Amino acid sequence: MAARRTLPFDPIAEAARNWSEHGWEKATVGMAMVTSVMRAQQILLAKVHAALRPFDLTFAQYEALMLLTFTRSGQMPLGKIGQRLQVHPASVTNVIDRLEGKGLVRRVPHAADLRTTLAAITKRGRELADQATRELNSRVFEQVGLSEERCRELIDVIAVLREDVGDFELHPGTRD
Amino acid sequence: MAARRTLPFDPIAEAARNWSEHGWEKATVGMAMVTSVMRAQQILLAKVHAALRPFDLTFAQYEALMLLTFTRSGQMPLGKIGQRLQVHPASVTNVIDRLEGKGLVRRVPHAADLRTTLAAITKRGRELADQATRELNSRVFEQVGLSEERCRELIDVIAVLREDVGDFELHPGTRD
DNA sequence: GAAGATTGAGAGTTCAATCTTC
DNA sequence: GAAGATTGAACTCTCAATCTTC
Numbered sequence: 001m002a003a004r005r006t007l008p009f010d011p012i013a014e015a016a017r018n019w020s021e022h023g024w025e026k027a028t029v030g031m032a033m034v035t036s037v038m039r040a041q042q043i044l045l046a047k048v049h050a051a052l053r054p055f056d057l058t059f060a061q062y063e064a065l066m067l068l069t070f071t072r073s074g075q076m077p078l079g080k081i082g083q084r085l086q087v088h089p090a091s092v093t094n095v096i097d098r099l100e101g102k103g104l105v106r107r108v109p110h111a112a113d114l115r116t117t118l119a120a121i122t123k124r125g126r127e128l129a130d131q132a133t134r135e136l137n138s139r140v141f142e143q144v145g146l147s148e149e150r151c152r153e154l155i156d157v158i159a160v161l162r163e164d165v166g167d168f169e170l171h172p173g174t175r176d
Numbered sequence: 177m178a179a180r181r182t183l184p185f186d187p188i189a190e191a192a193r194n195w196s197e198h199g200w201e202k203a204t205v206g207m208a209m210v211t212s213v214m215r216a217q218q219i220l221l222a223k224v225h226a227a228l229r230p231f232d233l234t235f236a237q238y239e240a241l242m243l244l245t246f247t248r249s250g251q252m253p254l255g256k257i258g259q260r261l262q263v264h265p266a267s268v269t270n271v272i273d274r275l276e277g278k279g280l281v282r283r284v285p286h287a288a289d290l291r292t293t294l295a296a297i298t299k300r301g302r303e304l305a306d307q308a309t310r311e312l313n314s315r316v317f318e319q320v321g322l323s324e325e326r327c328r329e330l331i332d333v334i335a336v337l338r339e340d341v342g343d344f345e346l347h348p349g350t351r352d
Numbered sequence: 353g354a355a356g357a358t359t360g361a362g363a364g365t366t367c368a369a370t371c372t373t374c
Numbered sequence: 375g376a377a378g379a380t381t382g383a384a385c386t387c388t389c390a391a392t393c394t395t396c
Contacts, residue, residue, distance in 0.1 A: 010335075010344040011260050018246045024309070030317030033327040034220050036334040038235075039262060041217035042365090043341050044210050049366090059214075060386060070194045079356055084187050086215060088388055093358055095386085115356045115395045133200070141206030145340035150333050151209040155188075157322065157330050158212040164321035165219055168186040218387090225388090236364065255378055264366055269380055274363080291373045291378045 012036055044144070051139045055132045056102070060087075060095050062136070065104060065129040068121040075108065075120035086167075104128060188212055220320070227315045231308045232278070236263075238312070240271050241280060241305040244297035251296035253286065262343070280304060 012035050019028040048059045057065070067084055068074055082092040096119050099105035104125030110116040121129070144151065162168065188211050195204040224235045233241070243260055244250055252260075258268040272295050275281035280301030286292040297305070320327065338344065 010338075011262065012331075012335075015242075024313055024317075027313035027317035029324050029327045029331075030320040031313075032331050033320055033322065034224065034317065036331045036338075037213065037216050037220055039343070040213045040334045040337055042262065043337060043343070044213055046366090048210065058385065066191075077356080086187065086218065087386090089357065090359080090389080091387055098385085110356095113356085113396070117357065137200055137203035137207075141200075141203035141210065144206040144209055145337050146209065146333065148205050150336060151205045153329065154333050155205075155208050155212045157326050157333075158216045159186075159188075160326060161216055161219060161321050162186075162212075167215070167219070222388090234363065253378080263364095265379065266367080266381080267365060270364075286378095289374070289378085293379065 012039065047140050047144075048136065051136050052132060054135070055128055057128070057132055058098075060085075060091070061099055061104075062129070062132055064092075064095050064099060064119070065121065065125055066133070068105065068119060069126060069129050073120075074126070075118045077110065077116045077118055079116065081119060099125065188215065223316050223320075224312065227312050228308060230311070231304055233304070233308055234274075236261075236267070236271050237275055237280075238305070238308055240268075240275060240295070241297060241301055242309070244281065244295060245302060245305050249296075250302070251284065251294045253292045253294055255292065257295060275301065 012032055015035060016028050016032045019025075019031055024031075045059060048062075052059065052062055063085055064081060067081060068076055078092045078096060079089065081096075082089050085092070096105060096107065099119075100107060104122055106120045106122055108118045108120050110118055146154070188208055191211060192204050192208045195201075195207055200207075221235060228235065228238055239261055240257060243257060244252055254268045254272060255265065257272075258265050261268070272281060272283065275295075276283060280298055282296045282298055284294045284296050286294055322330070
């Protein structure tokens with residue numbers, strides 16, 4: 001188990017204070033924002049992983065599984081998985097390896113293009129994904145520790161950040 | 177280099193749509209929030225690492241270095257570093273190992289308690305931390321892609337999340 | 353030559369177990 | 375027995391290099 005990590009003060013506020021004292025005022029808010037996001041991710045990932053532990057799934061594995069669940073045919077090229085999950089091709093290879101090792105996914109060759117490999121979800125993969133989703137929904141997503149309004153606030157602000165790096169392109173005609 | 181990962185639509189909005197269609201409305205917002213935070217962390221960490229690359233420092237290493245910079249004596253017990261950075265003791269050992277390997281930090285025994293080890297920043301460590309901070313401030317923290325107001329919004333909402341898991345204790349009389 | 357996938361290296365994280373010291 | 379630190383295992387991520395196929 002991890003050590004008790006509660007502090008008698010807010011470490012992020014403390015860092016911000018240090019930044020200001022060193023005359024880095026213009027960077028203080030940005031630093032605190034970045035640090036906050038890092039910490040939020042750490043907290044949420046821990047919650048998700050705790051809920052997923054009984055299923056022996058990591059969040060990365062779960063995400064890949066769900067992506068396949070949502071496809072019509074239950075399969076998708078590895079490269080496309082990487083695009084959708086926004087991760088490096090090497091990460092996709094790694095995650096699909098684990099899932100395949102557990103019999104939750106199967107690699108199948110692409111009919112027309114010998115370069116591409118498809119990941120196809122198995123019956124067991126689909127069943128496990130369903131169970132895991134029920135747990136995740138009830139134990140994490142339905143009680144994330146934030147009101148629905150605050151959740152939307154967070155989503156919207158982050159969307160600005162994401163658009164800034166070209167994370168998604170709006171459909172033609174949708175932009176403004 | 178990572179593959180081009182721009183999509184013709186927003187993958188998070190797409191996931192939310194799928195969640196709703198499966199009747200998981202009560203979990204949809206939470207799922208989108210969690211996914212957004214994961215993605216934001218990924219984006220920001222990439223920016224930070226790009227700025228830190230010339231100094232051959234990771235963000236974890238930089239954070240530890242800065243923590244030592246802010247102490248009066250330039251040294252701190254490994255356990256305390258873990259508390260302040262909110263990471264597992266094993267992570268601290270790992271990061272201090274790298275920093276020590278580069279001569280930026282030195283392990284020194286604690287005078288009174290033989291169990292504890294102190295990490296002491298070296299002259300070179302201090303110099304590198306200063307240079308890295310200048311780069312990080314000007315290239316990332318001073319232009320994070322969000323207005324100061326939105327930054328504060330993000331920080332404040334995440335503070336709610338952090339308090340929810342007991343991330344810090346407010347001073348007596350501050351609560352409510 | 354470009355695209356899709358894989359491999360190996362290097363870093364980070366956590367957990368469980370271990371060792372020494374209080 | 376509890377604390378502080380370390381070690382090894384397992385996982386994720388990225389990058390750079392490689393291989394095959396288009």
